[in-house]
Amino acid sequence: MASSAHSRGSVRTERQVPPARGNGGGNPPARSRSSSAKRSLRVSSDDDKNSGRVRVAVRVRPKTTEENDLDFTDCVELQPELRRLKLKKNNWSSESYRFDEVFTESASQRRVYEAVAKPVVESVLDGYNGTVMAYGQTGTGKTYTVGRLGKDDPSERGIMVRALEDIFANISPGSDIMAISYLQLYLETIQDLLAPEKTNIPVVEDPKTGEVSLPGSAIVQIKDLNQFLELLQVGEANRHAANTKLNTESSRSHAVLVVHINRSLEGKKENDASSLANVTNSELSSHHLPHLLKSKLLIVDLAGSERIDKSGIEGHMIEETKFINLSLTSLGKCINALAENSPYIPTRESKLTRLLRDSFGGTARTSLIVTVGPSARYYSETASTIMFGQRAMKVVNAVKLKEEVDYESLCRKLEYHVDYLTSETDRQQKLRENEKEQLEKKLKEKEAFLVETEKKISVKCEHLEKERNHLVLETQSLLKALNIQKSEKDKLSQEVGHLEISLKQAKQQELENLNYQKVLAETTQMYEKKIAQLIKQQEDESSRCADLEEQLSGMKNYPSGNKKSVQMQEKEIDELKGEILKLNEDAASTIQSLRARNNELSLEKELLNGELKTLKDKLLYEERKRRCLEDEIIILKNALNDDNAEYESKRPYKGDITTKSTLSLGGPANIPKSNRSRETISGQKDTISKIFEEVGLSNILALLKSEDLDVQIHAVKVVANLAAEDVNQERIVAEGGLDTLLLLLESSEDANIHRVTAGAIANLAMNSSNQGLIMGKGGARVLANIASKTEDPQTLRMIAGAIANLCGNEKLHVTLKKDGGLKALLGMVQCGHSDVIAQVARGFANFAKCESRDIILGHRKGRSLLIEDGVLNWMATSSATFSASTRRHIELAFCHLAQNEDNTLEIIRSGGIKELIRISRESSREDTRNLAMKALDSNPAFSTEIHAT
């Protein structure tokens, strides 16, 4: 249980602290100042309060019962407000003494503590040594004032208990240490009251510091007040036991309670690891070392001072009293010497003075309470006590703050610091290792990435090299194509030249014809004029003849005398008549020949006009074709330029793939070709075939999706041309070309795209295996939709051609009708363009023919699907107005419809019998005429109708 505060290694440094506070202390260490605020005692206002002067209070004990009974007069009169005590020697003589504090009989323990001891306790807490000592005659209340435990009544607690209470309230349990020793000095022997077996404890003085210690005495660390009370009780019991042994109730020993307080100035920071971590070497220099405040509080209950002669003691007690008096006397001497500033202080004369060396004339803050009894009986003791107190008041201590380097704390701090640095080093090391691992990992990843990238680059290079070669080849082929185009252009230019010459010639011829016609007209006019003259002449002659006949008849009625002259006249008349007749005949013959010639000239004129018209049409067509070719050449040049520009950036299909503008749509949709045109188209086909071979169908089809409209148009043209060839048709569809074309047709807003795409689809629709696919993918619907939106005859011609091709597949008829294909065909007639109408008529002929065949084979029944869409009415009423070839298609379609008896009613209603009759008689085709006749003959309803009308 015992621990030794002195076992700790420490170096104590002393510094005199200028008194700055009410209790005379220097700068206090960091601690609660709350207690300081309570220092409201009068003593604080004294001038000496800041000095190290021993402070002395006097307390008068209440009268005992005996003293009251014996009615002793008081020798003490107190003037508390003046802090004065009047000591009355007798009724007429008295002395007045001023003390630092004067306590009457009724002064409470608490007030006595706060005035006498508390400032010292606070000073001790601040790091100064302190002493509170009670001095007085036996039985005047020293033990009552100092050592009262107050177990039953805390208000009775004496200075010791209250001091410990205050100390507990102010120290930090974690960092501060408080321990006590409790001793008694008896017969110049120091005995440990906490360990009574320890006797004869020496008083050792440090020659350097003057620090007094009692080696061997128990120093018990106190944790709480209860523990202290228990120890105090133990000490009291031991002291009481010693007294009992000596057969005395009175305290014949000086009791000394030593309270050791060690306070760490940095106690609060010690547990803060982070602050320890920040300690640097420079901070460990001397003025940064952790300091420890070590202070000591001595609470001394002196044995009673009394005069041997008066107390009546004898024997051993005399001896005892002598010792007591010796010690008290030497204390008094020391105090006298100190009071008088004597150079020699007889400290060594007794153990008490040695023990109290620091309390009087030392560095401690000392407070003395002198206790007196009121009774005059003890006047001299009281006077002696008062004088002791008065002298003690003159003693001034050099109060010093004693700090020690707290090596234990420092050591702990350094250990923390070392721990922190070690763990920090480990942590840093670990971090570095992790970092190194991460870096190595990253390095490996980078290396792998580098290798991978290099591989990719080499593959890419190879690929680019291939692409470059491919592009070179493509460029070469495009250049070739361009050259071919150029030569084509030259040829076309020549052709145009020829045509222009032909045109000139035709114009010349036309001019000549015109002149001829003019001459003819003039001649005709002349002849007509002449005829008119002759007629007039004839009429004149006739009139003359009539006149003559009239004259003649008149003469016949004349008398016979004139008979001779009449005969003569009749002869003359006959001659004239003959002449007139001859003239009439001549005139009639001339008129007839003139009329014949006139007719011949008219026929000739008609022929010439027809020829001229044909020439004009041809010229117009060639002119249009020439313009188209020129456009194509310009586009090809641009495309070639684009390709050359793209070559360096390695974009293989950025450039346009061009082809001729004339679509080879095959079948009846084709424009008639001259021999030269056929050669040109053949050359174009070759070029397209080359492009097809070099670029590849998939790449060409991919260009259909190009964002460049020109590229799209030319790609569609190429596909359309390829689709004109039987061999390509299925392949284009198989590679998704049909889908793309349909999508393009549906989504594009561009009229050119509509035209060429419809042409491409028309060509694909020539192939019977493609027809089903086109229908299946909604092709008819798309075509019908575009047809409803456009008025461009070329586009309509392509669409009509495509649908016409689909009409030739009887399996698709129902779908075709459902998807609006038939209505679309009929609707396209509105454009009035002969080429379009020809395609429409072809479509209906195809449809009717296949339908008729289906019915004959028994695959279908019922009236024609064409009837439902109003086609029959159109055919029945319009065929005569179209060209011969268109008419033939319509006639054929009509005749096929007439074969189906289910259509009879509608044919009759539409007036179709008349048409059938006409066809049977006038159709240019024999088979059509036969079909018409067959229908008329075989269908009794027709015969009935014919007879009825």
Ligand SMILES: Nc1ncnc2c1ncn2[C@@H]1O[C@H](COP(=O)(O)OP(=O)(O)OP(=O)(O)O)[C@@H](O)[C@H]1O
């Ligand atoms: N101020 C006081 N109020 C009431 N009773 C007191 C007072 N002072 C002393 N007494 C009483 O007087 C008696 C003697 O007191 P105490 O034992 O404290 O005197 P003492 O000075 O210590 O004597 P000794 O020196 O012989 O030990 C006790 O019974 C104590 O209770």
